[in-house]
Structure formats: C-alpha cells, structure tokens
Amino acid sequence: MSVAEIIVDVPTMQTNRPFEYDIPESLSEVVVPGMRVEVPFGRGKRKIQGFVMKVKDSSDFQGKLKPITRVIDLKPVLSKEMLQLSYWLADQTYSFQISCLQTMLPSVMRAKYQQFVIPIVKDDPEVKVLLSNQDSLEITSALDDQTIRFINKLRKNNKVDIQYVVKNKAVQVKRQAVTTDLNVIQLHEAKSKLRKNASSQIKLLAFLADHLQELPIEYNVLEKDHGISRSAIKTAEKNGLLKTVEVTKLRKPVGITPEQTTKLALTSEQQVAVDEISQAITNEDPQTFLIEGVTGSGKTEVYLQTIKKALQQDKTALMLVPEISLTPQMVNRVVGRFGDQVAVLHSGLSNGERYDEWTRIENNEVKVVVGARSAVFAPLNKIGLIIIDEEHEASYKQDDNPRYHARDVALWRAKVNKCPVVLGSATPSLESRARAEKGVYHLIRMKKRINNQTLPHVQIVDMRDSENSAVKGDFSPTLQKSLQETLDNHDQSIVLLNRRGYSSFMMCRECGFVLKCPNCDVSLTYHKDLRRMKCHYCGHEEPVPNMCPNCHSKKIGFYGTGTQNIEQQLNDLFPKARVLRMDVDTTRRKGAHAKILQQFGQHKADILLGTQMIAKGLDFPDVTLVGVINADTTLSLSDYRASERTFQLLTQVSGRAGRAQKTGHVVIQTFNPDHYAIKDAAKQDYETFFKQEMYLRHQSNYTPYYFTTLVSVANQDEGQTLKQAYWLKKQLQTALSKDAILLGPSPTMISRKQNKYYYQIIVKYKHEPKLHERLLEILNETQADAKKGFTIAIDNEPQHID
Numbered sequence: 115m116s117v118a119e120i121i122v123d124v125p126t127m128q129t130n131r132p133f134e135y136d137i138p139e140s141l142s143e144v145v146v147p148g149m150r151v152e153v154p155f156g157r158g159k160r161k162i163q164g165f166v167m168k169v170k171d172s173s174d175f176q177g178k179l180k181p182i183t184r185v186i187d188l189k190p191v192l193s194k195e196m197l198q199l200s201y202w203l204a205d206q207t208y209s210f211q212i213s214c215l216q217t218m219l220p221s222v223m224r225a226k227y228q229q230f231v232i233p234i235v236k237d238d239p240e241v242k243v244l245l246s247n248q249d250s251l252e253i254t255s256a257l258d259d260q261t262i263r264f265i266n267k268l269r270k271n272n273k274v275d276i277q278y279v280v281k282n283k284a285v286q287v288k289r290q291a292v293t294t295d296l297n298v299i300q301l302h303e304a305k306s307k308l309r310k311n312a313s314s315q316i317k318l319l320a321f322l323a324d325h326l327q328e329l330p331i332e333y334n335v336l337e338k339d340h341g342i343s344r345s346a347i348k349t350a351e352k353n354g355l356l357k358t359v360e361v362t363k364l365r366k367p368v369g370i371t372p373e374q375t376t377k378l379a380l381t382s383e384q385q386v387a388v389d390e391i392s393q394a395i396t397n398e399d400p401q402t403f404l405i406e407g408v409t410g411s412g413k414t415e416v417y418l419q420t421i422k423k424a425l426q427q428d429k430t431a432l433m434l435v436p437e438i439s440l441t442p443q444m445v446n447r448v449v450g451r452f453g454d455q456v457a458v459l460h461s462g463l464s465n466g467e468r469y470d471e472w473t474r475i476e477n478n479e480v481k482v483v484v485g486a487r488s489a490v491f492a493p494l495n496k497i498g499l500i501i502i503d504e505e506h507e508a509s510y511k512q513d514d515n516p517r518y519h520a521r522d523v524a525l526w527r528a529k530v531n532k533c534p535v536v537l538g539s540a541t542p543s544l545e546s547r548a549r550a551e552k553g554v555y556h557l558i559r560m561k562k563r564i565n566n567q568t569l570p571h572v573q574i575v576d577m578r579d580s581e582n583s584a585v586k587g588d589f590s591p592t593l594q595k596s597l598q599e600t601l602d603n604h605d606q607s608i609v610l611l612n613r614r615g616y617s618s619f620m621m622c623r624e625c626g627f628v629l630k631c632p633n634c635d636v637s638l639t640y641h642k643d644l645r646r647m648k649c650h651y652c653g654h655e656e657p658v659p660n661m662c663p664n665c666h667s668k669k670i671g672f673y674g675t676g677t678q679n680i681e682q683q684l685n686d687l688f689p690k691a692r693v694l695r696m697d698v699d700t701t702r703r704k705g706a707h708a709k710i711l712q713q714f715g716q717h718k719a720d721i722l723l724g725t726q727m728i729a730k731g732l733d734f735p736d737v738t739l740v741g742v743i744n745a746d747t748t749l750s751l752s753d754y755r756a757s758e759r760t761f762q763l764l765t766q767v768s769g770r771a772g773r774a775q776k777t778g779h780v781v782i783q784t785f786n787p788d789h790y791a792i793k794d795a796a797k798q799d800y801e802t803f804f805k806q807e808m809y810l811r812h813q814s815n816y817t818p819y820y821f822t823t824l825v826s827v828a829n830q831d832e833g834q835t836l837k838q839a840y841w842l843k844k845q846l847q848t849a850l851s852k853d854a855i856l857l858g859p860s861p862t863m864i865s866r867k868q869n870k871y872y873y874q875i876i877v878k879y880k881h882e883p884k885l886h887e888r889l890l891e892i893l894n895e896t897q898a899d900a901k902k903g904f905t906i907a908i909d910n911e912p913q914h915i916d
C-alpha cells in the first residue's frame with residue numbers, strides 16, 4: 115500500500131496540515147511529490163485539489179483512507195526544494211500552506227487551463243497508439259487510470275511531454291512554415307523542368323533541396339534571411355512542390371535582441387567585489403554580501419561578472435530587481451551579456467508569456483533568471499548566485515498573503531543551494547546595513563564612481579526664503595536658471611515631483627467637495643483615459659460627474675499627481691523644451707513606461723518629468739541636471755521609515771545626474787533645509803545618515819533594534835472591530851514578557867476599506883519566544899470569527915505602518 119500526504123485546497127486553519135490519502139494501485143507509479151491531485155474532501159461528494167507533499171509506504175491512521183480520485187498534473191509542478199520552502203514560508207508569514215504553494219506557481223497554472231500530451235518521438239508505435247493519429251491528446255478527467263499510467267510511462271521514456279494551455283488563449287504562437295514531401299532528386303528534377311526565367315522558383319527549389327533537414331522553415335525566415343518571397347512560395351505550393359504547415363514557436367518576451375556585450379575592465383573596487391563573491395561561489399559558501407556602492411559606481415558590472423562565474427561552474431543565477439527597474443535598459447544589460455540563456459519574468463508579460471518563460475526555466479533551457487519579486491520562486495536548479503539589486507526597495511515585500519519578503523526567501527534558497535546572496539544598493543535598508551555592522555552580512559563598499567567621476571554637486575533651495583516664496587509657480591529662480599543652462603548646453607534634465615500616493619482625485623473648486631468611494635474611506639481616483647472615477651481598494655467605479663454633487667457648481671477640478679500642472683509650468687517657462695511626463699496616467703498602458711524611457715534615452719526629449727518611478731536605476735549619460743520640486747512630502751508620512759524613505763529617494767534621484775563624462779548638478783527644493791535626511795542626501799553621505807537614523811531608531815525602539823509585528827483586524831461594524839482588537843491585545847499580552855511594547859489598537863490611516871473598518875496593534879519586541887506560537891493559536895481560535903466577517907492579518911516586519 116502507498117500513501118500520499120496532501121495539502122488540500124481548503125484555506126482554513128484546520129486544514130493547514132497534510133492529510134493522508136490512499137494511492138490506488140492503478141496510480142501507484144504515477145503519484146509523486148510536487149504533483150497536484152484531486153481528492154474527495156469532507157463528508158459529501160466534494161472533490162478538491164491538493165498538492166502531494168510526500169509519498170510513503172504506510173499510515174498510522176487506523177481507519178480506511180480515502181483514495182486519490184485522479185491526478186491533475188502528470189509531472190510534478192513543484193520541486194522538492196519548493197515543497198520544503200512552503201513549510202517555512204507558511205510558518206514565517208502566518209499564511210496557509212496552500213496559498214504558499216500556489217504563490218510559487220505561475221498564475222496560468224492557478225487559473226483555467228487545459229493540459230495536452232504532445233509527442234516528442236512522433237513515429238513511436240506506442241505514441242501513435244496513445245494519440246490515435248492526432249497531433250495531441252487533451253488530458254481530461256475522462257481519461258482512465260490505465261491511460262494516465264500509459265502516458266506517464268511514455269513521459270518517463272521521453273517520448274511525450276505535457277503542455278499547459280491557458281483556456282481560450284493559445285500559449286503558443288502559431289507561425290506559417292514551408293515543408294515538402296519531395297526528396298532531393300525530385301526537387302532537382304522539378305527545378306530542371308522550370309523555365310529559365312522563373313528565377314525565384316528556381317531559387318526556392320534549390321534552397322529547399324539544400325535545406326531538407328531543416329524543414330519546416332518559417333515563411334518569415336525565408337523572406338527575411340533568404341530573400342524568398344511569399345508569392346514564390348504560393349506559386350510552388352499551387353504546383354504541388356511544397357506545402358504550408360503551422361509550427362508553434364515559443365514567444366520571446368524580450369522584443370529586441372540587444373547587442374552582445376563583453377566584460378569591461380574592472381575598477382579596483384569592482385575587482386575586490388567580484389573576487390570576494392567569486393570565492394564564495396566556488397566555495398559554495400551561503401554567505402550574504404551587502405554591496406554599499408554609491409550611485410554610478412558600477413554595481414551592475416559586478417553582478418554580470420559574478421553571474422558569469424556561476425555559469426562557468428555549471429551553475430545558474432537568479433537576479434531580482436524592483437518591478438519599476440525592469441526596463442529595457444536593465445534587461446538589455448543582462449541579455450546583452452548572456453543572450454538566450456536568460457529568462458525574464460515581470461508583470462508586463464501576459465500569462466502565456468510568463469508560462470513560456472517559466473517552462474524554459476523548468477526545462478533547464480536557461481541559466482539566468484531576471485525578474486521582480488515573485489521571480490524568487492523561479493524553478494532554477496543548482497543556483498550558484500542570487501542577486502538582489504536595490505535591496506532597500508519596499509516592493510520586495512508582498513502586501514498580501516502570503517506577506518513574504520523576497521530577501522528572506524532568497525536567503526532561505528541560498529542556504530539550500532549552498533550559494534552566496536548579493537544585496538546591492540547605494541542606500542541600503544537600515545536593517546541590512548545594521549546586519550553588516552554586526553558581521554552577519556559581509557560589507558563591500560564601493561565609494562567611487564566609474565571614471566572617477568565626482569558625485570553631483572547638490573544645492574539645497576530653501577523654499578521659505580522670500581525670493582522663492584514670491585515666485586508664482588513651483589520653480590525657484592535657482593532651478594529655473596539651472597534648467598535654462600542645461601537646455602542651452604543641449605544636455606538633459608530630470609525633474610522629480612515627490613508624491614505621497616499615486617492617484618489623482620476630483621474636487622469642487624466652489625465648495626471643496628471631494629468625490630469619495632461609498633464603500634471605503636478614500637477619494638476616488640480619476641482615470642482620464644476612461645473618463646471614469648475608480649476606487650483602487652474595492653473596484654467601485656462611476657462616471658466623472660459634470661457638476662458638483664454637493665453644490666451643483668460646474669467648477670470641478672482634478673488634483674493629484676500634479677505632474678500635469680508641473681508639465682504646463684515647464685512648457686510656459688521653456689516653450690522650446692521637449693518634455694516627457696511619466697506618472698500613473700502616462701504609464702497605464704502596457705509597455706508605455708519602457709517606451710518613455712527609451713525615447714528619453716535616445717535624447718528625443720530635454721526634460722523627463724515624473725513621480726517616484728523615475729528616481730532609480732536610470733543610467734543616461736546626457737543627464738546633467740536633477741531637480742526635486744518638493745523634497746518634503748515623504749518626510750511628513752506618519753511611518754517611522756519616513757526619513758529613511760526620503761533619504762533614499764533624494765540620494766537615488768540625485769544619483770541620476772553626471773554619470774558619464776559630464777559633471778552632474780542637483781537642485782533640491784525644500785521647506786526643511788536643515789533636516790538630516792535632506793542634508794545627508796545632498797552630500798550622498800549614507801554612512802552619516804545611517805548613524806543618525808540608527809540613533810533615533812534606538813531612542814524610539816524601532817527596527818533594527820526591535821522586531822515589529824503588525825496585527826490588524828477588520829469588520830463591517832466599527833464597534834465590533836474595536837472590541838475584537840482589544841481582545842486581541844489582551845491575548846497578546848498574556849504571551850509577552852514585560853520587555854515587549856504593545857501599541858494600539860488604533861485605526862489605520864485609511865480606516866475604512868470595502869465597507870470594513872480597520873484597527874491595528876503594533877508589537878515591538880526583542881526576544882519573545884512565545885509570540886510566534888501564540889499568534890498561530892490566535893489565528894486558529896479566531897477561525898470561527900471569520901464567518902462573522904472578521905479578518906485578522908498578521909504582518910511580520912511590515913514595510914509600511916499607517
């Protein structure tokens with residue numbers, strides 16, 4: 115008898131452990147860990163999905179185990195490493211294991227899809243029997259176990275493969291291609307019968323005769339690479355000399371193939387970094403490096419050369435970058451060096467494209483994966499190096515369940531794969547820098563820019579000065595002058611409008627009325643392109659009102675990103691300047707973000723104006739000026755990371771200026787010219803900022819001196835929410851020592867979302883061995899409350915507190 119341990123797709127606390135099922139004799143060879151199966155669950159006839167975690171010979175269970183009904187996947191979709199990771203992840207993030215397992219798969223495999231058996235060895239008699247002369251066989255629940263076993267056997271012998279196809283959406287692009295039933299002699303005979311002046315036909319047949327082994331060849335290839343026209347193909351087809359077939363081709367998300375690059379001669383600082391990391395790769399030493407390298411110090415080249423090192427040792431490499439930095443520029447740098455060996459995963463891909471990339475990784479067709487947060491789950495084998503660029507970015511933490519931080523997952527995978535992790539940033543997170551201070555991470559500093567270029571000269575403009583407060587718009591005389599000079603020199607400028615949120619809202623200019631969501635405590639976002647008002651929390655939408663619902667005035671204004679307004683001011687001040695604007699409105703369309711950057715990179719504009727999304731990673735040699743309109747906005751956040759975020763933002767954006775031959779200049783406009791975050795950013799002085807900020811965190815008992823856990827509760831009834839929150843606090847108190855600090859309950863900044871009220875409790879602690887257990891118990895005990903509409907969320911080390 116064999117038994118499978120299965121995590122079932124019933125996300126409740128009671129089912130958050132494996133259940134045992136009998137593997138029927140007929141499926142005994144088929145069921146393996148990492149595969150999804152269908153099993154009966156509960157008393158009724160309900161069938162649900164589950165992941166096979168383990169297969170064993172016997173069970174301690176006394177009664178009769180229910181059998182697995184059928185297999186959903188014919189090959190494992192998750193490796194042993196991933197299964198192992200799911201235990202840890204569920205525990206760390208207080209989430210259901212089933213959600214963790216599902217998070218690791220590309221969304222295609224979570225959504226609706228079809229599965230097909232496709233032949234590898236077409237002429238094999240057994241394959242022919244299985245497919246009964248069809249091109250493929252769909253795997254449905256109607257197939258009996260015997261057939262499933264048969265498929266499995268052929269798959270193991272590499273005679274067939276299994277492919278997933280998204281419902282109603284072909285995963286593969288079909289292309290027209292040419293093939294022929296004629297052999298070489300027949301082709302030459304046919305050719306000799308042609309008239310002498312039928313040159314294109316002669317050429318085509320000669321070509322086919324020479325390339326018989328390579329058929330079918332795509333129309334496109336014949337046209338582009340060999341100058342054979344479509345009409346020539348059609349004529350030959352009419353005469354029965356060739357035929358057209360459809361071939362499938364995997365989509366390649368990287369549109370343009372970038373030019374091949376080779377390694378650069380390293381600076382001495384880069385060399386030190388490359389040597390140390392290479393050593394760890396060779397020694398299979400799972401240590402973590404923190405590269406603290408000023409903007410423009412050439413961290414990317416260090417990444418590329420260490421990746422190369424891993425590949426030379428027959429290993430693979432994983433590189434994470436923030437979603438917003440997944441621009442053609444970054445992708446091209448990696449693809450330019452490693453070509454076809456690279457898979458790219460980002461949110462701009464369609465589900466099908468994402469699946470294609472995932473398959474290439476899974477089939478060991480690629481050696482390097484570049485991607486945003488969720489790429490940390492890429493099914494790479496034998497990882498030799500993991501890189502996390504811009505490691506301070508908050509977007510590496512997922513906002514929703516499972517609330518994982520990609521850095522933690524990377525460290526876990528590094529241990530299992532015995533490989534180093536490289537965290538890189540010009541402005542490391544305080545946590546990482548503090549760990550380096552303690553010797554947990556190995557610190558590598560790169561203090562110089564490439565070409566010994568100086569860091570940009572930064573000017574702080576005090577907006578409280580009479581000269582500046584007198585100007586009408588948002589541009590101080592100093593910034594105006596600098597912009598004019600940059601235009602005169604034919605150089606480029608970047609102008610940052612520091613924004614808190616990213617949305618624009620509607621307000622009545624007569625009475626001040628703001629259109630809000632009926633379900634949430636937020637203003638509705640104005641979508642200019644769709645002419646609609648939308649709520650980003652609950653999805654509520656309505657048309658743009660043409661008069662104020664409150665006072666019926668027609669004077670309705672749209673406020674928010676403010677970038678449009680700033681753009682207007684730029685146009686008025688510098689009528690000849692070409693301005694590109696980058697904000698939520700101009701980047702909503704797929705690929706728009708990349709396109710704007712490409713245009714700017716080709717110097718088709720003089721000024722790039724944008725929100726936070728233009729602050730990082732950009733490397734344009736002609737940018738000599740960076741202007742920051744309002745440095746203070748992020749400072750006023752209630753979050754204890756407000757100073758850190760402001761320092762990071764200003765340092766990063768300043769770092770865009772003067773990266774190549776020309777010296778850079780930065781103008782920062784602020785109402786807090788004496789704030790240390792602004793002063794240190796102006797000097798690009800991370801170390802001084804770090805010391806000051808550490809001192810303040812120590813004073814107020816925050817990260818990295820204390821661990822932080824955020825517990826929040828939500829319900830439709832505000833009174834009930836508050837009651838539950840106080841109950842939670844009491845529960846926590848019983849598990850905590852007197853050294854722990856409990857804050858709250860307090861309403862969150864947006865206190866109502868989707869008609870639910872939110873209250874939060876913050877736990878700050880150093881060493882509370884009972885806390886983790888107690889939180890899990892609380893989740894368990896409050897399960898029944900979920901039915902009454904209570905939601906309890908636990909966020910370990912939250913990135914935002916509001």
Ligand SMILES: Nc1ncnc2c1ncn2[C@@H]1O[C@H](COP(=O)(O)OP(=O)(O)OP(=O)(O)O)[C@@H](O)[C@H]1O
Pocket residue numbers: 378379380381384407408409410411412413414415539540564730731732733769770773
């Ligand atoms: N050894 C080298 N020789 C010549 N040029 C180099 C060398 N290393 C890097 N560069 C160039 O220097 C520029 C800056 O490098 P890179 O973009 O990697 O900086 P960075 O450290 O990532 O900075 P940031 O944190 O601001 O993104 C790039 O244009 C890169 O091609």
Ligand SMILES: [Zn+2]
Pocket residue numbers: 622623624625626627662663664665666667
């Ligand atoms: Zn009004």
Ligand SMILES: [Zn+2]
Pocket residue numbers: 631632633634649650651652653654868
């Ligand atoms: Zn809403």
